[in-house]
Amino acid sequence: MFSVKNLIIGKPLENSSLAHEKLTKIKALAVYSSDALSSVAYATEEILWVLAPIGAFALSYALPVSGVIVLLLATLIMSYRKTIFAYPSGGGAYIVAKDNLGQHAGLIAGASLVIDYILTVSVSIASGVAAITSAFPSLLPHTVALCLFFVLFLMVVNLRGIKEAATVFTLPTYIFIFSLLTLIGVGVYKHFMGLPISPAPVNPVLGSTPQNYITLWILAKAFSSGCTALTGVEAISNGVPNFKEPRSRNAAITLVAMGIIIVFLFGGTTFLAQILHVTPNADETVISQIARVLTGRGWFYYLLQASTAAILILAANTSYNDFPLVFSLIAKDGYLPRQFSARGDKLVFSNGIVTLSILAALLLFIFGGDTHNLLPLYAIGVFLSFTLSQVGMVVHWRKIKEVGWKTNIMVNGFGATLSGIVLLILATEKFMNGAWIVIVLIPLLVLAFLKIHKHYVEIAKELSVDGQVCEHPEHIKVIVPVATFTRVVVNTIEYATSISSDVTAVHIVLDEEKSEKLKSRWGERYPHIPLVTLPSPYRAFLSPLLQYLEGVEKTIQPHELIMVLIPEFITHKWWQYFLHNQTGWVLKSVLFFNKNYVIASVPYHISERQKKIVPQ
CATH class of the missing domain: 3.40.50 (Rossmann fold)
Incomplete structure (x- = not known):
């Protein structure tokens, strides 16, 4: 039995090996940025799904909407950079909210993160499989089976340890960055040099009645849909303890690098979609259409599709790093079963990894591995945790009042305001499309946390030997x-x-x-x-x-x-x-x-x- 286990996840590691499991900036960027980077693959598409039915005129607003999202991204990057230095022990929104806003606020942030991480795995894998089926339509009937296979693959790789997982995921992440930047470079070059480009065929999704105006509500919906590009931004602040020393500095550098890359990839993809008049298609992703138009179905097209599928699937790995860590912190505080606070044979939180895999697999099975069915549930938890974290940091700076605290309050306050606005838009706009499930689940999860904590408190009182005399049976x-x-x-x-x-x-x-x-x-x-x-x-x-x-x-x-x-x-x-x-x-x-x-x-x-x- 043990030999089979060792074959699958490797031999156990000693406690002293934990220091050697820390990540360099290069590997950490691949591990913790894959979620945020992968969002580029479908964020532009989600904006277009909102604008295209209004008509061709509305598509011109895709780039301005993306610009506002980039502004919000920059604000969040600055905010979380300050969080990294203020809380080098990690934990992100849960720790920040708990320390500054109280335990209940921390539990709300923790519940939001937990739900978000489960959805991240489901959405990322579903999107990755969609990229595969776009290139190979014959695989469409096997969508759910492919999704479950990749969940199992990620679970096994992560059970093998942090460092080993990082090694596996580094190359695909950088291939995706290189290939998409190359595609954007080719598209920008052809556009500004006046080289001929065949526009994408007009899709029936375009509104049949031409319009020359667009409502603020439609723009808000497009903005909220595109904000999926911001999911995963908090991952680095959650995983600071897994960085090599000096961990705060290395994590901050990695966070800024991730932000710069996202700006180029997301902005470039939206720009190409606009100039090529690409519209969303249920059978082919926007990136696939852009690549097919610019380079044809040659080797580069399949390299891009393969790397896109890989980064989308590996984006789930961000959750595999952060979900068990957040779960362990909540468990240490007595709001989850104690088993989640213990590291396994490979010095990872094995129970959290297995739990995440089971819950994500259930979601994928229930929703048939369809990205568009899962996305309405997505991002609510992200922006709730964003908002609580930023409000918590405002309180933090007011308490310590160190040098530059007023500037820090302005940065985090601005981040909290924007995050709160996005949260309200998302909750309102996507409520009937499934977001109500998340809105209901978060308080239910918090109640479960409190119930577990109450049990532990009662058990501790019952088992206490203080003032008690243990009677020996006669x-x-x-x-x-x-x-x-x-x-x-x-x-x-x-x-x-x-x-x-x-x-x-x-x-x-x-x-x-x-x-x-x-x-x-x-x-x-x-x-x-x-x-x-x-x-x-x-x-x-x-x-x-x-x-x-x-x-x-x-x-x-x-x-x-x-x-x-x-x-x-x-x-x-x-x-x-x-x-x-x-x-x-x-x-x-x-x-x-x-x-x-x-x-x-x-x-x-x-x-x-x-x-x-x-x-x-």
């Missing part, structure tokens, strides 16, 4: 269920007599003939230990035994204890275990939740008969 009454007279039973009885002089064997009569043989042999071997036989006319094992135990329970004194010892044998091969009935396991499961019993198994190992057995 007498132990041992009960041993017996089915047949075997070495397994003898082994259990010998152990029972070593811990108590009050031992009773209980036998359920399912077969009269076998029961008589058991009583005969029992009298020869253990005449001093009573054997209670209980009739079972309906051949039930549990009911008569439980009734007997309830009767014994009524007779015990306050300082007496009932111990049920269950004889069990362990087979030589693991698969042989399933060839035998699981009566012992069933009995333990039933009695486990009764506070008046102590339940223990006394295993007898078939392959090691001479080995001394102790209870487990």
